[in-house]
Amino acid sequence: MSSAPPPIPVTVVGLGADGWAGLTAAARSALSSAEVLIGGPRQLDLLPAAACPGERVAWPSPLRPAVPKLMAEHAGRRIAVLASGDPMFYGIGRALAQELGPDALAVHPHPSSVSYACARLGWPVEETEVVTVVGRPVARLAAALYEGRRVLVLSAGAASPNEIAALLRERGFGPSRIRVLEQLGSEREDAYEGLADGWQHPPGDALNVVAVDCRRDPAHPAPRLGATPGLPDAAYEHDGQLTKRRVRAATLCALAPAPGELLWDIGGGSGSIGIEWMRTHPSCRAVAVERVPERAARITRNAAALGVPGLRVVVGAAPGALDGLPAPDAVFIGGGLTAPGLLDAAWAALAPGGRLVVNTVTLESEAVLAERYRRHGGELVKLSVAHAVPVGGFTGWRQAMPVTQWSVTKEKDQDQT
Secondary structure (H helix, E strand, C coil): CCCCCCCCCEEEEEECCCHHHHCCHHHHHHHHHCCEEEECHHHHHCCCCCCCCCEEEECCCCCCCHHHHHHHHCCCCCEEEEEECCCCCCCHHHHHHHHHCHHHEEEECCCCHHHHHHHHHCCCHHHCEEEECCCCCHHHHHHHCCCCCEEEEECCCCCHHHHHHHHHHHCCCCCCEEEEEECCCCCCCEEEEEEHHHCCCCCCCCCEEEEEECCCCCCCCCCCCCCCCCCCHHHCCCCCCCCCHHHHHHHHHHHCCCCCCEEEEECCCCCHHHHHHHHCCCCCEEEEEECCHHHHHHHHHHHHHCCCCCCEEEECCCCHHHCCCCCCCEEEECCCCCCCCHHHHHHHHCCCCCEEEEEECCHHHHHHHHHHHHHHCCEEEEECCEEEEEECCEEEEEECCCEEEEEEECCCCCCCC
């Protein structure tokens, strides 16, 4: 009894700026024998026609939706896909692995631009933060800015260095040293540098990586930001609808974000809970639901300013606005708790192991939480913060409004309401 032959694997070859000359013998052989060569126009131009006679197909834009279509069109043929550097590092390899499965790929990686840049700079790769702005907002860089931190930015093109310098100045990191490394690994490799405060270089080569030695200007009015939840209240634009710093830190502790998880921040206000959830790890995601359009716009601005422009903002009143949202790993309710059906909808959306955290300051909402605590367990706590203030010629305590917080993890055998 014969079996069908195994499918032909898709070869993925990483190219450097040195093109064909920088490839291994195995990578060259794979490209030479390919019947179809798929890549960007720049990558395809790096391959000599005599050595690579296969049909050449340029990626359309947008690229990601085209992957399944092109793979289906050329199924059964020997396909080679071209990538920049390491295909599995912010490259096309990820999309192909998701579409075809990792076993259907034969990957030939090339040193990434990060490896080249760290080699030129003398930076340990494991101690260097990497941020990509390829197809992403440059505002993402803001979340990586800390005094003394070394950051490599994968540029989107020739304009990226100027955009990065402008963001550094705006965020209070004008004294940072910027080095632009162009055409890494090729004969045309070049570099130039300067401080963000006085950056006046014209746009150069589109193929570049930007290295930033982060230095904060202590005189800049922007507050210093730490790496843990509980950012200064002054870091946010708000109209008073803001979960205050110490309560916010306690709330994020109860929500317990983990890499890759999704949060629903219901009653977003200024967006602080969703923003600080996303700042805990680059793969964390959040949806802020806010019924007031002006506040929703403010959430978007705060998210960009604090380095998480990917936060999704839904304008509408919950629970209706929750329809169609991807299932959350955790839910925070910071407002509108007495809206009919809201708490039930949030609880029903959680799978076993999901977390729900609710904050309130009113007696009516507190009664609702007490009843849910009786039904589902969890923790019910009162958070109280007092600040020292002048009292005549002395100092006394001013008590902020106490916050009642219910936090609970949904168990497998708990009911839906």
